[in-house]
Amino acid sequence: MKNSRGSLVRPHPLPGSASRPVVTPLSPSVVYASDTPDALDDQYEGRVFGYTYSREGHPNGDVVAARLDEMEGASGGIVTGSGMSAVSAVLLGLLKQGDHVLGGNQLYGRSLRMMAEDLPRLGIDTSLADPCDVDAMRAAIRPETKMILVEVVSNPTLRVADIAGIAALAKESGALLVIDNTFTTPRAFRPFDHGADIVIHSVTKLLAGHSDVMLGYAVARDPALNDRLRVFGVTAGLTASPFDCWLAERGMLSFDLRFDRSQETAARLADHLAGLDGVKRVLYPMRADHPDHARAVQLLGDQGCNMVSFELTGGRASANAFTKAADGLSFAPTLGDVGTTLSHPASSSHRALTPDRRAALGISEGFFRVSVGLEDPDALLQIMTDAVAAARAAEG
Structure with missing residues (x-):
């Protein structure tokens, strides 16, 4: 008699092995199967760890996020599909109508565009000031300022922001200090050691390093903010490709x-x-x-x-x-x-x-x-x- 499993499309699980791969396996699966509804409840309600749907997380993304967390001295960061999707997760995932965000006036071009056109369209007020001049930044602060976004070294004029002054200003005003650390990387600068609340990276650039990956990363000091970033990222579909994450891990090794x-x-x-x-x-x-x-x-x-x-x-x-x-x-x-x-x-x-x-x-x-x-x-x-x-x- 023919084995009934032979007619199934996916009848066999992966073979077991007493050894493990040295290189992280690529896991492109979009979905993960559970044994029972109770088992799925256990995953969603946090009693056991497991993957369900790759938009909500996948192994290759978690490997890259853990490596970046370690580099930045953080925990709970999210990996997204591009550097700008990481910027979007922070700005759109944490701000609301009526809030004001102050940015450095020499941010990356698309960040400037989001500040000038997209956020105001959604009812989020924005302004720009010279991050090398803390008095100019202070003059732009409003009672409704909820966030300050700067780069340590500006693109493309390589001006160096007054991070100490801006961090003090953020603390004084109660605004979140967000630092885009793409240019400097954790090798040169660790923002959390200098008063940052949130760190952003375009992993596409130096961290992955081979112009064959499109990824971003965002992490907050406060776990509650990380939860909000993660929920928004899942809802907005900012998911990183497993293959890009796999390539990025390879690049980050060197x-x-x-x-x-x-x-x-x-x-x-x-x-x-x-x-x-x-x-x-x-x-x-x-x-x-x-x-x-x-x-x-x-x-x-x-x-x-x-x-x-x-x-x-x-x-x-x-x-x-x-x-x-x-x-x-x-x-x-x-x-x-x-x-x-x-x-x-x-x-x-x-x-x-x-x-x-x-x-x-x-x-x-x-x-x-x-x-x-x-x-x-x-x-x-x-x-x-x-x-x-x-x-x-x-x-x-």
Whole structure:
């Protein structure tokens, strides 16, 4: 007689094993089966741990979240489908109509757009102020201010926020201090040690490190806030892909090595660019000529990170010539990859701003941001030398 199980689509469980895999298995299953309704009740009511539906959590997401929690000195963080979904979880999951949120005026471009357009549409008031000037931040505080959102090092001008002053201001006003730690990473800065209430990451960038992952992360100091973030994330469908989580875990295994190598090269590149004819200015936090150098040393120690920004003496024609001549480097609006990438904010991340608004931030047509990767440092410096020379020649 034919075994009745043979006609079932999924008749067999995974085989048992006395050993375990060294590499975390990829678990793409959307759903998980329980034995009985009582067993499912036990899971949902917290008497036993188990997975049910991947939008509510899955093994690969929990592995990445646990690793990030450890790096940030936190617990209970959530992994989301992108850096902006992590920002959305915090802003939309914790704020309500009538609340006010104060942001740094040099946030990531899409964060600025959310502050300027999306939150006001939902009845959440917003304003922006210079995070390097705590008096300007204080002047923007209102009685209904519930949150302050800043980056430690701004994108793309690499200004360093007055975190100590802003943390004191947040405590004084009763607002939650949210820090986007994407640029600095826990390797250089741990926000909870400096008064933050919530930390956000675009895991897509340095933490995963290979430009093949789209993930975000958010975690609060208060477990009750973490519960609210998690519930909103599940409801809004901000779920991270198991495959992206699996790739991110692989990338994070080499994070410290990648960060240290690219940071060392970035410091060399900043000094090299400063000596080239055709470069108007260089921004790198560990250079003595950086406008926030003293604050950078105080907050970051000797961790200048892997980002270097600079301004060519020419305009758009020079910018075009520069990217064409930067042979082997990707001109792409991203950062944190193992390969060096070039970003031109005026045509990418900050293109929605008016020229006057970009000028007020110090972003000209000749302004570039470099995310330094793992190339041979000498080869990278030569490429930059040749590209700047081409840009200089294009000034006409």
